[in-house]
Amino acid sequence: MEKTFNAAEAESRLYKAWEEAGCFKAGANKSRDESFTIMIPPPNVTGALHVGHAFNNTLQDILIRWHRMRGFDTLWQPGQDHAGIATQMQVEKMLTATQQPSRNELGREKFLEKVWEWKGEYGGTIVEQLKRLGSTCDWSRNAFTMAGAAGDPRTGHENSPNFHDAVIKVFVEMYNKGLIYRGKRLVNWDPHFETAISDLEVENIEVAGHMWHFKYPLADGVTYTYIEKDEDGNVILEEERDYISIATTRPETMLGDGAVAVHPSDERYAPIVGKLCEIPVGPKEHRRQIPIITDDYPDPDFGSGAVKITGAHDFNDNMVAKRGGIPMYRLMDTKGAMRADGAPYAEEASKAQEYARGKAFTENEIDAINLIPDHLRGLDRFEARAKVVEEITADGLAVMTTSDDPRLGPKPKLKKGEEAPEATTVPLVEAKPIMQPFGDRSKVVIEPMFTDQWFVDAEKVVGPALDAVKDGTVKIIPESGEKTYYHWLENIEPWCISRQLWWGHQIPVWYGLDLSAENFKDDENDGQLDLVELGRLLNEGGMLHRGNVMECAASFEDAIEKFLDDNANIPSPLSHATVIEVADKHEAIHQFAESLAGYAVDQDPTKLVYPVWRDPDVLDTWFSSGLWPIGTLGWPADTEEMQRYFPTDVLITGFDILFFWVARMMMMQLAVVDQIPFHTVYLHQLVRDEKGKKMSKTTGNVIDPLEIVDEFGADALRFTNASMAAIGGVLKLSRDRITGYRNFGTKLWNAFSFAEHYEIPYTGDSQRPEATQTLNKWIIGETAKVREEVDAALDSYRFNDAASALYGFVWGKVCDWYLEFSKPILQGDDAAAKAETQATLRWVLDQSLILLHPIMPFITEELWGHADQRAKMLIHADWPTYTAADLVDAEADREMNWVIGLIDTVRSARAQTHVPAGLKVALLVSSLDDKGQEAWDNNHVLIQRLARIESLTAVDEFPKGTVTIPVAGGTFGLPLADIIDVGSEIARLEKTLGKLTKELGGLRGRLKNPKFAESAPEEVVEETRANLAAREEEEGKIKQALARLQELA
């Protein structure tokens, strides 16, 4: 054998062997009917393996290997998700880097070709990386959330079920059931990528911000007495005001204010509620007036207590605006610049003014209004902010304070001898930390925007998902996850599923011109359109300027049918116009007009077209990954895999995607197939560095799992991951720990090298011998105990307990004691004992390999392979089922523990009395009982060897200067009068005695308390009594020993 395990060489070889033998395939090594299925949380196709993946997949692989060895019909389903925004970004970067035409230059279709190319080339990276960890996914089933979409060349996911069809089918069905709708809502808008993004993709970061204070003058010459009181109700300020004071961190949004809100209980503003005030920006002659309303949202103690309401650009304001029917004016374009569309400001402002004065409005009318003053149009939002502040201040409408106001933030430090400058009057701009939303990929400030999007009406599908957890059908580990889950689901918001991207499942909805004509009069009443009627329809009827009609269908062909049905009621020949697909509405109007013009000339109705255009948006990636459990198994087809593996068993994923993915999978699976997707959800925390900091490129504390694998081997990383995986625990990855577990692997390796050294035959699968030797009986019992411990731990997802049980067994029991104890027998002449011990040792080592395999697959498979003949590779070896009840021999247990205890105590006494390590010493014994004598007789060779004892002599009384070794049933002694320092030996014993006395006090106190005997369980009382007796015996012996030493001193 090599000196150590060569992970770098062996891992790829072993993995290849497994893979080529089909060891990971669904159902491999199946010997029973129960299935066990895990769906991999699909890593992002652009992703590279990070420590979180490494952790997460280690746990999954442990469970999978464990079940596979136990003969379950096991499937670990792999795959990747298409990661709309990330992939699009990656490909765009690549285009720039390689000087290719940009996305917009390429156009949608060509760009998507590039994305598919890119996916084919780089999309498999993470798969290869997962393999290096030893992950035994059924790679032949590798799935992809965009599989089957237009242009899919099927590279890297050759056998993936057609996800596209499944996603589209679900969308159409949910749409038909009224669970999906299109509407205007406030969403997180990324001005860089020009798309809506999910909450998950938003990072809230505290930044140094400012809070401006402005005066909104009251309209119509209104004034009021503003009274400020302190806590006791004393008036501290009373003045006549013709304005209301507003604080804001985003002055540019003032342009879109629809109201000013105050708390209904706020007496200061009660006199002016219902009045109008003026937004102090824009050309003076067109300043907009907005109402002062009441709402519970404003906090009277915060700022001035009055809040400006910009419903289209702030989530809180949006709620207030909704409640109060306040118009929500959109101020920015998709790039986050101030709008430049629409009519001149004067015109737009006067429209808004009418609405503020009470005119009825629709959402779309409001959205069409551009309230940006002409000179600010087209400016970036931050430039616009500066301008707005500048103009208001110049106008004298900023709230002023003195320059020494502490709210303005820290002052520049004065140089020595420098005088503080005279306080001047300055605008009140508070320096204030504010939470600002940033796009996690774009790094730009996210703009809440009121836009048209597609939504899942989550409230309608949340019920079953909630019930499943509440009634225990689905269990979330740790339990705290359930609380979080309830909290979120019970307050669920509509789920925005549209994204303004190209890479993704395009929404299966087509729009057409609204040709319905309610007031149309058919002059001849013949159901036919003549030219006069046609002209009237188009121009007077305003057909071309009306809204759109839309149809949702799984394919364009299906959509055609629906549009034809829609059009059936309009006059012929328009009702039979051929439905064609065009790029957008503009194109549609153009084509439609052209075809009508042609008809006017040749009267050929077959050339009439009805152009429709598809919604350009794509679905949120989470919508497709929400279908992961069924989509990967081939749904909607009624596949054998669906029958066998669905519902799946366990989902192992990060806490952070409980809402975004787990809850949505619950909702969607229940909504679509009316079944739970899995019965257990195991949530874990983020993997951090050893100090508990998040790993990030900026901090420079990122640990690359592949580097760890290179340096320590995959097994060491896996064992570390398992050891960290306490339920709900914080995950701190440290190299020291990894080193420790690498060393553990070496320890195991050396146990085999021990067997080789003693030339123990290793012909094939070992059988458990019927042991006669106490030593062998004992270790067989210990093996049974650890098997039960490991199974119990894995059963309850306590990976750390499984790891530490195995670590303690292999190192602390097998290597530290069993192998040492076996030496004299292996070297001895008793052929029968030797053969039995060889067989036991082989068996114990093999069992260790089996039990360790799920956690450390490589080194164990390698060692397993050292035997000449094996029925199966270790990966498919049979997992043991023996129990401690069957195999633990109480007598052997007691005897070996007695031996171990004696050796420990002798060693300890030797070390503390500085007996040279190599020196063999004599041992004396007095008053040994029968059991003790028997134990000694059976094991004296072991004891003498490991405790370095020369001889044993029975004495009636220990000579002076004997170091006492108390054991159960007797007392041993080391006659060390010549060697020991009496003083320090006395000190040592007194220390031991001190501890003992304290312990005795506790035990006696408890037993003396009558209530203890009454209330405590019988066995606890019994245990305490026995314990007390043993401790008292020990105390006696130590006191005697002390007495002897004191004579000497």
Next chain:
RNA sequence: GGGCGAUUAGCUCAGUGGUAGAGCACUUCGUUGACAUCGAAGGGGUCACAAGUUCGAACCUUGUAUCGCCCA
């Protein structure tokens, strides 16, 4: 501000009412025929604090402090 959680040895963390544990680090000793990626021994804890429940509390309850995370 709301919700969830944490606080145990120098460090990282286990420990769901019955004698406080592990790994690492540290100190001392050791080239004893598996293993120095090792062996032997050792030191080290008012279980954050306070009150309560209990025969008994690291564990249950309440409060306090500090620190995380999520949501505003």
